[in-house]
Amino acid sequence: MAVEATGGAGAVETAEERRRQQRGWYCYDWANSVFSTSVLTVFLGPYLTQIAKAAADAEGYVRPLGIPVRAGSYFAYAVSASVLLSVLVMPMAAAIADRTGRKKPLMGAFAYLGAAATAAMFFLEGDRYLLGGALLIVSSVSFSVAMVLCNAFLPQIAEPHERDAVSSRGWAFGYAAGALVLVANLGLYMGHEAFGVSESMAVRICLASAGLWWGVFTLIPLRRLRDRPATGGRAAGGPPRASLGQGWRQLIATLRDMRRYPLTLAFLLAYLVYNDGVQTVITQASVYGSEELGLDQTTLIVAILLVQVLAVAGALLMGRMAVRFGAKRTILCSLLAWTLTVGAGYFLPAGAPGWFFVLAAAIGMVMGGSQALSRSLFSHLVPRGKEAEYFSVYEVSDRGTSWLGPLLFGLTYQLTGSYRDAIISLVVFFAVGFVLLARVPVRRAVAAAGNPVPDRV
The missing domain is CATH 1.20.1250 (Growth Hormone; Chain: A;)
Structure with a gap:
């Protein structure tokens, strides 16, 4: 066909x-x-x-x-x-x-x-x-x-009906490759003397x-x-200069x-907030593990591997959930899971790597899916012919604002002297992101961008 x-x-x-x-x-x-x-x-x-x-x-x-x-x-x-x-x-x-x-x-x-x-x-x-x-x-x-x-x-x-699954499979492939190569690299690094280097x-x-x-x-x-x-054509005067x-x-x-599409901007604002929380947990979890929980480098590396492996399953599972319940509802569920996971991290006992592995497993299960479905949901909100431009703003919102979470984490530690208080402060990103995303009428947003509205989104 x-x-x-x-x-x-x-x-x-x-x-x-x-x-x-x-x-x-x-x-x-x-x-x-x-x-x-x-x-x-x-x-x-x-x-x-x-x-x-x-x-x-x-x-x-x-x-x-x-x-x-x-x-x-x-x-x-x-x-x-x-x-x-x-x-x-x-x-x-x-x-x-x-x-x-x-x-x-x-x-x-x-x-x-x-x-x-x-x-x-x-x-x-x-x-x-x-x-x-x-x-x-x-x-x-x-x-x-x-x-x-x-x-x-x-x-x-x-x-439109395929994008949640396609995006989730892409993230799963990425996490699988990251885990596979990291296992090989760690084998070389930890056994370098046996390899004669x-x-x-x-x-x-x-x-x-x-x-x-x-x-x-x-x-x-x-x-x-x-x-x-190209649907928009090239600007007059020859090839664009950089x-x-x-x-x-x-x-x-x-x-x-994008001001012509305020609902797309509303989603982007919600993503900016909750993704900053996601990125901060990823970057600061090892600091929390080493400084507050007293875990060694080998434990932290194993935890990173565990996150990578379970992120594959998490991305695929949440992709299937999105087919049944829609991407927005599934992302909202993932934000609830993030909130519970970060909250549980506050209570982890020091010197207990087993509980830290449980935390890493929970992070892995929600991390890949929340990122994959955010990407696919945003793809519905992009006007045709402007995909790269709009995704550049999506990526800028990811990278360009990723200092807000670490700043809150650092300020909380500076004021309280506790990494436990610092990690629990990140809950605000998931709570505010949840509220902002819940208020976005995504079906209207898809239609306003001029795209066909999927049965579930």
Whole structure:
């Protein structure tokens, strides 16, 4: 049976062709998730901090571009710089993709730039902290931009009734790959002496392997995904020119355009709030485990693996729930689960890794599904022909505001001296996000964006 492509300006695709593209799309989550898991979450932070300390002066400072930076803060500052640059570049790249209809070449270019920068981390050794910071910024920005362009394919390759399941499978593929590669990397790292390599060499191999994995498996979506003709046309005067200033201007222009769709903005605000809570729990759980509960590094790494494995099952389970109950109701249920999980974390006894594993299991079960269904629900609220631009704002709201949760976490600890009080303070993000999302009439929002309304959404 032939069906009209969802983003295709009159193009007709068979259901089998659409499924082929969906399978290719899943493979990009499979390709790039190892970067966020093995590189950003586990290995790069401690290793780059060691390199910065080796290059520091007697007072413990390094001086990138002549700016004094305490070596222990160098990684955090590099991550912050990558977030700021991503906010500038993502809207610009997304606008070019929408106006030219060439999402796939841009996605491939940024994916391979990020993969190459990650693979080049093999050469991080000695006092090469500047190289490490530069590679981190390039790889992280490329990761974000390529992910925006990949997400923008979702409304084009999946019919409205399919998107919850398709998005959930993509997240499941990503978490499965992250867990698989992390197991291999941890085997090398923890048994490096048996393999005849030093600890630093083992870390460099783990970092580089993530880049190689990213590059190899990106070939599959680039072969299977298909660009659609642009619906808005290209601006007069030839190909668009790129500048960081254009990134800001494009972001502002897209936000102004979104004012025509206030219900889409209402959902984005709810997502901004509750996702900040999700991201903060992910980044601060290890701090809570080590500083408040007194758990060792091996326990924390096993907990990360447990989260990755169970996130696969959680994403698929919540995807099936969305088919029956709708994405909005399922996300609301996940926010209740997040609230209970974070609340339970407050009562965990110190020195008891078993209970921390239970907490990690609960996080894994709700994490993948809440993120996957948020992505698919937002895809219904995007006007046709503006997928990449709107998903760039979606990603900016993810990365550009991810400092609010850590700020509340840090301020609460500073004022109370208790990490338990800090972790319980994050409940506010899930409670407020729940209220904001509950107030969004998603069926009206889908119709207002000019899209067909699914039976359940």
